[in-house]
Amino acid sequence: DAKTTQPTSMDCAEGRAANLPCNHSTISGNEYVYWYRQIHSQGPQYIIHGLKNNETNEMASLIITEDRKSSTLILPHATLRDTAVYYCIVSLYNNDMRFGAGTRLTVKP
Amino acid sequence: DAGVIQSPRHEVTEMGQEVTLRCKPISGHNSLFWYRQTMMRGLELLIYFNNNVPIDDSGMPEDRFSAKMPNASFSTLKIQPSEPRDSAVYFCASTRWENTEAFFGQGTRLTVV
Numbered sequence: 097d098a099k100t101t102q103p104t105s106m107d108c109a110e111g112r113a114a115n116l117p118c119n120h121s122t123i124s125g126n127e128y129v130y131w132y133r134q135i136h137s138q139g140p141q142y143i144i145h146g147l148k149n150n151e152t153n154e155m156a157s158l159i160i161t162e163d164r165k166s167s168t169l170i171l172p173h174a175t176l177r178d179t180a181v182y183y184c185i186v187s188l189y190n191n192d193m194r195f196g197a198g199t200r201l202t203v204k205p
Numbered sequence: 206d207a208g209v210i211q212s213p214r215h216e217v218t219e220m221g222q223e224v225t226l227r228c229k230p231i232s233g234h235n236s237l238f239w240y241r242q243t244m245m246r247g248l249e250l251l252i253y254f255n256n257n258v259p260i261d262d263s264g265m266p267e268d269r270f271s272a273k274m275p276n277a278s279f280s281t282l283k284i285q286p287s288e289p290r291d292s293a294v295y296f297c298a299s300t301r302w303e304n305t306e307a308f309f310g311q312g313t314r315l316t317v318v
Contacts, residue, residue, distance in 0.1 A: 132307075139209075139296050139309030140248070183248075192261070193238060193298075193307060195248040 099123070099186040105200040108178075114171040116199050118184030121165040127188050129160060131169045132195070133180040140183065140195070143169065174203045211297050211310035218317055223285040226313045229278060230299030238307065239272055239282050240296040248296070254280065255302060287317045 101119040108114040120129065131143040144151055144158045146167075151158040157170040171178055183198040210229040218224050230237050238253040252262040257274045265272070269288070274280040284291055294314050300307040 134248075137294065137312070139298070139312055140307075141309070142306030145306070192250075192253075194250050195240075197247055 099194070100184045100196050102182075102184055102196065102199045104197065105202070107202050107204055108171075108174045110176060110203055110205050111173055114169075114174040114178065114201060114203070116169040116171075116182050116184075116201065117166065118169070119166045120184070120186045123164050123186050124188070127186050129158065129164075129167050130185040130187055130193070131156070131158065132183045132185065133178075134183070134198070135177075135180040143182075174201075176203050176205065179203045209297055209299050209308050209310035211295075211313050213313060214311065216313060216315045218287055218315075220288055220317055221286045222317075223283065224287045224291075224315060224317075226282040226284075226295050226297075226315070228280045228282070228297030228310060230280070230297070231308055232278065233301070234299035234308075235277065235302050236300045236307075237274060237280050238298040238300075239280070240298065241293045242296065242312075243293045251282070284315075287315075289317045291315060292317050 128145050128147050130145040132140040134140045144153055144156050146158045146160055160167045179202050181198040181200050183195050187193050212227045236255050239251040240248050242248045251264045252272045254274045272282045294312045296309050296312045298307045298309045
């Protein structure tokens, strides 16, 4: 059973921020939220992860709601190369990484 | 580091033949994962190891599938006998046990005819 719910697809204009939502209403207190993406047929690529606090790295920002039941991945300035399937995963200790269907993000010129 | 290395990149075999997929994790990583990806079922976790020990193999579809990790630098996924429905891209990933990112290989595209 999927632990997360994501929209099937989203579009974003090049240069604009892409905001990808994820619902994880059954998350437990010690489970982390991970985001990965898969470009075409390549292996998935790690983006970011967090537990409670908002996180930012060179690729993206992760905003987790206070009740931890949902989160948003933000790509601040989307480029055409960010077109990919984005996966939100809830996992304990990075040892049960089960992928759902993800969100297919298309960045348009 | 060369990353997670999988071989072969492509494999075409006839139904009934044995297939062995190979994975070399990143040095120092102590967890290894095998995934299968198809259009119909998406990315499925088959099995994962921690310190060379299989922790959860509930995703292995049938007894025809088996995985081993004889040492920290090598793992195999074997299908015997192979069937056309096993056609998929198989990914291997590795990570440290702590909460750090998982690194994926480029995958092996298996076609069973």
